[in-house]
Amino acid sequence: MTGHQASRFEADERGFFGGPVDGFGGRFMPEALVAALDELTEAWHDAMADPAFTDEFAAILRDYAGCPSPLYEAERLSAKVGCRILLKREDLNHTGAHKIRNVLGQALLTRRMGKTRVIAETGAGQHGVASATAAAYFGLDCTVYMGAVDTRRQALNVARMNLLGAKVVPVESGSATLKDAINEALRDWVASVDHTAYLFGTAAGPHPFPSLVRDFTRGIGDEARAQCLDRYGRLPDAIAACVGGGSNAIGLFTAFLEDDDVAIYGFEAGGEGVDTPRHAATIGAGERGVLHGARTYVLQDEDGQTVESHSISAGLDYPGVGPEHAFLAATGRASYLPVTDAEAMDALALLSRTEGIIPAIESAHAIAGALRVAEQLAAEKGPEATLLVNLSGRGDKDMGTAIEWFGLGDPEQVTEEPVGQPGEEQTGDRR
Amino acid sequence: MSVTPAFARARDEGRAALVGYLPAGFPDVAGGIEALTTMVDAGCDVIEIGLPYSDPVMDGPTIQAAAQQALDGGVRVADVLRTVEAVAATGTPTLVMTYWNPVERYGVDRFAADLAAAGGAGLITPDLTPDSGAEWIAAADAHDLDKVFLVAPSSTDERIAMTTAASRGFVYAAAVMGVTGARTTTSDLAGPLVARTRATTDLPIGVGIGVSSGDQAAELASYADGVIVGSALVRTLLDHPHDRAAGLAALRALTEELANGVRRG
Incomplete structure (x- = not known):
C-alpha cells in the first residue's frame, strides 16, 4: 500500500477527476450527509498517513484474507x-473475490472512527457477503440492503449473510435491484449516520468513496x-x-x-x-x-x-x-x-x-x-x-x-x- | 416570480407561510394539476411541484409511491413544466423540487429558461448543495429564479452560512435526520437548526419535519417562517386510489386544517 501520490490521475480535494467542469466525480449529495462524508474523508486521509493503520490493514489482508x-x-x-x-x-x-480487500479496509476505518454499525448494498450478494464477513471479523452490527429480485435469485448468499450475523433487508422500491439497494442504504444512512458507516461496494458514489475504495x-x-x-x-x-x-x-x-x-x-x-x-x-x-x-x-x-x-x-x-x-x-x-x-x-x-x-x-x-x-x-x-x-x-x-x-x-x-x-x-x- | 412576496405577506399577517408539495403527474398530469390548484384554493401560500425521478434517495415510501405512479404513467419533464405553468397561473408562487440529474440532462440553462417561461419561481434542489451548484446558481441568476438550498441538523455553522448566502427565496431547513415522511412526533432538532440558520440570514426559513396535522403546523409556525408539508398531502390522494373526488376532498380538508394551523402559530 502506498500513500497519496500527486498524479494527473488523482482527484482534486472535492473529488473531481479532471476538474469540476469537464471532469467526473464530485459530491452531488443531500446536505444531511455532507458532514458524514467530510468526517469520512478526514478519517481516511488520516488513516492512510498512519503506519499503524496501514500496517494493520496489510497484516489482516495477509493473515485473514490470504493476500x-x-x-x-x-x-x-x-x-x-x-x-x-x-x-x-x-x-x-x-x-x-477482490471485494474482501475493500470491506476489510472500510471496516477497519469504521472501527477507527468509533462507529459500531455498518450498512452495505449488494447486487448478487458478493459485496453483502464480504461486508457481513468483515463485520463479523470486527464485531460490528451489519445490515445489508439487497433488491427483492436479487434476494429471490440469490437465496444462498442471503443464507451466507445471515449465517455471518448480518441482517438482510429486501428492497422492493424502484426496479428492486442493485441501484435501488444503494438508494435504500443511503436512506438508512441519512437517519443513522451518527453511529453507522456505509461500506460502499464499489469505486463509485460521492467523494471520497471512489478514491477511498481505490486505496483499499x-x-x-x-x-x-x-x-x-x-x-x-x-x-x-x-x-x-x-x-x-x-x-x-x-x-x-x-x-x-x-x-x-x-x-x-x-x-x-x-x-x-x-x-x-x-x-x-x-x-x-x-x-x-x-x-x-x-x-x-x-x-x-x-x-x-x-x-x-x-x-x-x-x-x-x-x-x-x-x-x-x-x-x-x-x-x-x-x-x-x-x-x-x-x-x-x-x-x-x-x-x-x-x-x-x-x-x-x-x-x-x-x-x-x-x-x-x-x-x-x-x-x-x-x-x-x-x-x-x-x-x-x-x-x-x-x-x-x-x-x-x-x-x-x-x-x-x-x-x-x-x-x-x-x-x-x-x-x-x-x- | 419569486416566493418572496408570499413569505412577506404571511409575515405581515403575523403568521407562517404554508408550503405544500405534490409530485407532478400524480395521479396523472391533469389530476395533478387539479390537486395542486385545490391546494392553492384551500390556503397554500407557496407550491412545490416534485419532478418524479427514478432514484429518489431522500424520499420515504409515501412520496416514492406517488412518484413511481407518475413515472409508470409516463410523466415527462415537459409535463412537469406544463403543470408549473398551470399552477403558477393562479398567481401562487410555484417552485420545482427536483433531484439534480434530470436538470443536468435537460440542460441547466435551458431548464432555467423554460421554468422561467412557464412562470415558475425557482428550484429546490435536495441533492445539490451550493458548493456543487455553480452552474445552477449562474443559470438561476440569469433567469431571475429562486434558489432554495437545504440545511440539515448535521450541517456545520460554516456550511449553513455558505448555504444561506447562496440561497434566494427561502432556506429549506430539513429538520429531521431521515427521509421524507409524515411523523407524529416533533423533532427536537428543528428549533436549534432554525436558530442557527437565522443567525446567518434574513431570508425566510421554511421547515420540513413531517408535519401532518394543524396542531403540528401551529407548533412549528411559532418559530418557523414557513411550514412545509409533503407526504401527508400525498397520502390523502394515495388513500383514495379509486375515488378522485374523495381524494381531492381529503386533500382540501387537510390543506385547510394546515392553513388554519399556521395562523394559530
Whole structure:
C-alpha cells in the first residue's frame, strides 16, 4: 500500500477527476450527509498517513484474507492465443473475490472512527457477503440492503449473510435491484449516520468513496506489478479487468497508470449487445450525468431517468460506473469495450477447460476481452508479449447461471460431452 | 416570480407561510394539476411541484409511491413544466423540487429558461448543495429564479452560512435526520437548526419535519417562517386510489386544517 501520490490521475480535494467542469466525480449529495462524508474523508486521509493503520490493514489482508494473491501464468491458455497471459488470482482470496480487500479496509476505518454499525448494498450478494464477513471479523452490527429480485435469485448468499450475523433487508422500491439497494442504504444512512458507516461496494458514489475504495483495492495492482517485474523483469504490455462499478479494475489499474507503455483495458457488460436495450455498457453507451452522488456516465433516458441495465453477471449489472473510469476513458488512458453475455460464458467454459479455474462470470468478461487483446498483441509483438488479467473472483456463486446457460445439472441428461467450445486440440500442453 | 412576496405577506399577517408539495403527474398530469390548484384554493401560500425521478434517495415510501405512479404513467419533464405553468397561473408562487440529474440532462440553462417561461419561481434542489451548484446558481441568476438550498441538523455553522448566502427565496431547513415522511412526533432538532440558520440570514426559513396535522403546523409556525408539508398531502390522494373526488376532498380538508394551523402559530 502506498500513500497519496500527486498524479494527473488523482482527484482534486472535492473529488473531481479532471476538474469540476469537464471532469467526473464530485459530491452531488443531500446536505444531511455532507458532514458524514467530510468526517469520512478526514478519517481516511488520516488513516492512510498512519503506519499503524496501514500496517494493520496489510497484516489482516495477509493473515485473514490470504493476500498477496498469486500471479499465475496460464500456460495452456497462453499457448492458445500465442502470447503470455498472466492471471492475478483474486479468486483465491477469502470469500472468493477482490471485494474482501475493500470491506476489510472500510471496516477497519469504521472501527477507527468509533462507529459500531455498518450498512452495505449488494447486487448478487458478493459485496453483502464480504461486508457481513468483515463485520463479523470486527464485531460490528451489519445490515445489508439487497433488491427483492436479487434476494429471490440469490437465496444462498442471503443464507451466507445471515449465517455471518448480518441482517438482510429486501428492497422492493424502484426496479428492486442493485441501484435501488444503494438508494435504500443511503436512506438508512441519512437517519443513522451518527453511529453507522456505509461500506460502499464499489469505486463509485460521492467523494471520497471512489478514491477511498481505490486505496483499499489498489493492492491488486501494486502486488501484480511487483510480481510481474520480479518474475519476468518487465512490465506487461497490457492489463485487463472487467468493469461494473469498477472496484477490481481500479484496484488493478492504479499501479500502472503512470506506466505509459502499459495499455489498459476495461471490459464492460455488453449483455445481449450494445445495440439492444439489454446491456450494462455504461461508458460505451451511456451519457454524462449524475447518479448516486457522482458525475459519471449513466444509462439514462432523455429525461435523465436511470434506465435499467442488464448483464448475465449480477456484479456488472449497474447503470453507472466509477468516475475515475469515466475520466480514464475520456482521457484515453484506458480503453473500455463491451463483452456480451455469450462471449463471457464462452470464456468461462474455456478457462475452466484449459486451466482448471472456474471464474466468476464478472471475471469471465475480463478473460473474454483479454483473449481479443491477446490475439492482437501476439500478432504485433510475438509470443513474449504479456497480458495481465485480473481474475477478480471465483465462479462457485455462478453455478446456477452456468447450469441454466449450458443446460447442465439435469440428472436425466448426464452426458459424456464436455461443456463449451471444442478447442482442446488447439490448446498447448503444460510444460 | 419569486416566493418572496408570499413569505412577506404571511409575515405581515403575523403568521407562517404554508408550503405544500405534490409530485407532478400524480395521479396523472391533469389530476395533478387539479390537486395542486385545490391546494392553492384551500390556503397554500407557496407550491412545490416534485419532478418524479427514478432514484429518489431522500424520499420515504409515501412520496416514492406517488412518484413511481407518475413515472409508470409516463410523466415527462415537459409535463412537469406544463403543470408549473398551470399552477403558477393562479398567481401562487410555484417552485420545482427536483433531484439534480434530470436538470443536468435537460440542460441547466435551458431548464432555467423554460421554468422561467412557464412562470415558475425557482428550484429546490435536495441533492445539490451550493458548493456543487455553480452552474445552477449562474443559470438561476440569469433567469431571475429562486434558489432554495437545504440545511440539515448535521450541517456545520460554516456550511449553513455558505448555504444561506447562496440561497434566494427561502432556506429549506430539513429538520429531521431521515427521509421524507409524515411523523407524529416533533423533532427536537428543528428549533436549534432554525436558530442557527437565522443567525446567518434574513431570508425566510421554511421547515420540513413531517408535519401532518394543524396542531403540528401551529407548533412549528411559532418559530418557523414557513411550514412545509409533503407526504401527508400525498397520502390523502394515495388513500383514495379509486375515488378522485374523495381524494381531492381529503386533500382540501387537510390543506385547510394546515392553513388554519399556521395562523394559530
